[in-house]
Amino acid sequence: MKPTSVSNRQSTLLRKLNKKKYRHKEKLFLIEGDRAVQQVITNSAISVRALFFDENQQYWRDERWAEAAQQVDVSVMDEALFAEVSDTDNPQGVLAICEMPQETTITDLQSQKGIILALDALQDPGNLGTIIRTASWFGATGILSGKGTVDLFNPKVVRATAGATGSVPHLNGNLSALLKELQKEGWPVFMLDTGEGAESLSDIASVDKAIIVVGNEAHGIQADLQAVPLRRIRIAPPQKNVQVESLNAAIATSIALYELTATLK
Amino acid sequence: MKPTSVSNRQSTLLRKLNKKKYRHKEKLFLIEGDRAVQQVITNSAISVRALFFDENQQYWRDERWAEAAQQVDVSVMDEALFAEVSDTDNPQGVLAICEMPQETTITDLQSQKGIILALDALQDPGNLGTIIRTASWFGATGILSGKGTVDLFNPKVVRATAGATGSVPHLNGNLSALLKELQKEGWPVFMLDTGEGAESLSDIASVDKAIIVVGNEAHGIQADLQAVPLRRIRIAPPQKNVQVESLNAAIATSIALYELTATLK
Incomplete structure (x- = not known):
C-alpha cells in the first residue's frame, strides 16, 4: 500500500473528534491502538471511514493492514501531529475514524x-x-x-x-x-x-x-x-x-x- | 495545629516511597487524597506514620484533620515539592505515610x-x-x-x-x-x-x-x-x-x- 500524507482537512477533523460536540455533529468517532483498530475492522457493527498511521513507525507496512487498506482511505502523518491528535500518552501509531452507530428508539x-x-x-x-x-x-x-x-x-x-x-x-x-x-x-x-x-x-x-x-x-x-x-x-x-x-x-x-x-x- | 516544614529526610523518604523496592525495604507506603487519607485514619487495619499537606492550599487548617494531627507528625511542603512526591496529575494536597501491614503465612x-x-x-x-x-x-x-x-x-x-x-x-x-x-x-x-x-x-x-x-x-x-x-x-x-x-x-x-x-x- 502507498498511503498518502494526511490532508489539512483530515487533520482538522481528527483534532475536532477529540471533542464530544464535534463527534456528535459529524456522527464520527476515533478508535486508537493496534488491537482496538484490528477489532473494529473485523467488527460488522462499526464502519471504518479512514485509517491513520504514524509515518515514522513504518507501522502501516505491516501486512495485517493490507486488506483494510483496500477498502478505506489510509493516510500517514508525522509523529508530532500523531501525538497531538492522539488521546493517549504513548500512542501506538494507528488510529481509525469510525462511523457512530445510530441510536435505538x-x-x-x-x-x-x-x-x-x-x-x-x-x-x-x-x-x-x-x-x-x-x-x-x-x-x-x-x-x-x-x-x-x-x-x-x-x-x-x-x-x-x-x-x-x-x-x-x-x-x-x-x-x-x-x-x-x-x-x-x-x-x-x-x-x-x-x-x-x-x-x-x-x-x-x-x-x-x-x-x-x-x-x-x-x-x-x-x-x-x-x-x-x-x-x-x-x-x-x-x-x-x-x-x-x-x-x-x-x-x-x-x-x-x-x-x-x-x-x- | 501548627505543622512544621517538611525535613530533608522526610522529603527524601517520600520520593523513595514511590518505588516498590523502597516501600518493601522501609515497610511503608503512601496514601494520597482527601477521602483516602480520611479513610485510613479511621481504619484500624493500617497505622498512619505521618501526614503531609501542600502549604499553599491551607488545607491542613481544616478541622477534620485536627484529631489525627494530635497522634501523628504533620508537616507542610510547598506546591512544587508536593507535586514531585505525588503520584497523581492533580494532587489534592494531602498524603499520608502508612505502615505496611504484615504478610499472612x-x-x-x-x-x-x-x-x-x-x-x-x-x-x-x-x-x-x-x-x-x-x-x-x-x-x-x-x-x-x-x-x-x-x-x-x-x-x-x-x-x-x-x-x-x-x-x-x-x-x-x-x-x-x-x-x-x-x-x-x-x-x-x-x-x-x-x-x-x-x-x-x-x-x-x-x-x-x-x-x-x-x-x-x-x-x-x-x-x-x-x-x-x-x-x-x-x-x-x-x-x-x-x-x-x-x-x-x-x-x-x-x-x-x-x-x-x-x-x-
Whole structure:
C-alpha cells in the first residue's frame, strides 16, 4: 500500500473528534491502538471511514493492514501531529475514524425483553467502557445514557470497551422520561444501592425483563430520578464488618448484570 | 495545629516511597487524597506514620484533620515539592505515610476456609486495586500475589482500593508453590478462563473453600502454573454470538468472587 500524507482537512477533523460536540455533529468517532483498530475492522457493527498511521513507525507496512487498506482511505502523518491528535500518552501509531452507530428508539426497546442499563451521571470513562464491555458479553438489550454521563464515544471509553463499542443498542436522553416510557410497557426498574434497606440482589425472583439504574460514582442518583418508582437492590456482603464503603460502579453493575441475566425467564 | 516544614529526610523518604523496592525495604507506603487519607485514619487495619499537606492550599487548617494531627507528625511542603512526591496529575494536597501491614503465612491460610484469590502477573494497577476492594467487600480469606503482579502498595493500586488496602490478608510468593501447599490441605483451585471447554461458573457446586486464579490481562497464566492441577471455570455468556473477546480481569474476578461466596457452605 502507498498511503498518502494526511490532508489539512483530515487533520482538522481528527483534532475536532477529540471533542464530544464535534463527534456528535459529524456522527464520527476515533478508535486508537493496534488491537482496538484490528477489532473494529473485523467488527460488522462499526464502519471504518479512514485509517491513520504514524509515518515514522513504518507501522502501516505491516501486512495485517493490507486488506483494510483496500477498502478505506489510509493516510500517514508525522509523529508530532500523531501525538497531538492522539488521546493517549504513548500512542501506538494507528488510529481509525469510525462511523457512530445510530441510536435505538424507545419504541424498539419497549417491545423487547432482557436487561437494559440506565446510566445516570456516570463520570469515569474507564468505568463506562468496562460496563459497555460487560453489557456486550451478557448480551444486554440496551444502554440508556442520561445527563452527566460521559460520552459513550469518548476515546477513553472506547478504549475501555475493548472492542464492544457499538455492539449494544444505545439511547441518550432524559432518564426519568425514558424510564417512565419503559415502565408503561411493564419494565421493572431496579437501582443499585449500598444502603442496608435495599433488597438483596440474590433474592430477586426470575424476571423476563429488567432495567438496572446505575448512579454517579460519588453522589448516587440525581434528584429527578428519585420520583421514578423503583426497587433498590444491593449486593450484600456476607460478613458483618465491611471495611470498604461500596463496590466500584462498574463492578456492582457487572455483578447485577450477571445475576439478573441468569434469572431471565 | 501548627505543622512544621517538611525535613530533608522526610522529603527524601517520600520520593523513595514511590518505588516498590523502597516501600518493601522501609515497610511503608503512601496514601494520597482527601477521602483516602480520611479513610485510613479511621481504619484500624493500617497505622498512619505521618501526614503531609501542600502549604499553599491551607488545607491542613481544616478541622477534620485536627484529631489525627494530635497522634501523628504533620508537616507542610510547598506546591512544587508536593507535586514531585505525588503520584497523581492533580494532587489534592494531602498524603499520608502508612505502615505496611504484615504478610499472612501459608500455614495460617491453610487452616482457614472461604475464598482466596491468586493473582498471576496481573499488571494493571486499577484492576488490582478494584479486585482488592471487591475482595474486601466479600470478606475474602486472602490474596496471593505472584511474580509479575503489580505491587499491592503501588500508589495507583492503593487509590483504586478506595480504602480497602490492608483489609484482606496478603502473601507474596511463588504461586505454584503456594497453590500446592494449599491443595495439600484440600483447597480446590479454579482458574478463570475464556475458553469454551471450561466449566460454567454457575455450575460449580457448593464449596467450603476455593482458590480463584486470575491470569495476566493479555497473556493468561504463566507456564509454571500450568503444571498445577486446577479446574478451568468460565463466565458463560447467555447468547451465541459474543462480539467482545473477554471480560475485563477485575470484572471476571469480581463475578467469580460473588458467585463462589454465595455457594460457600
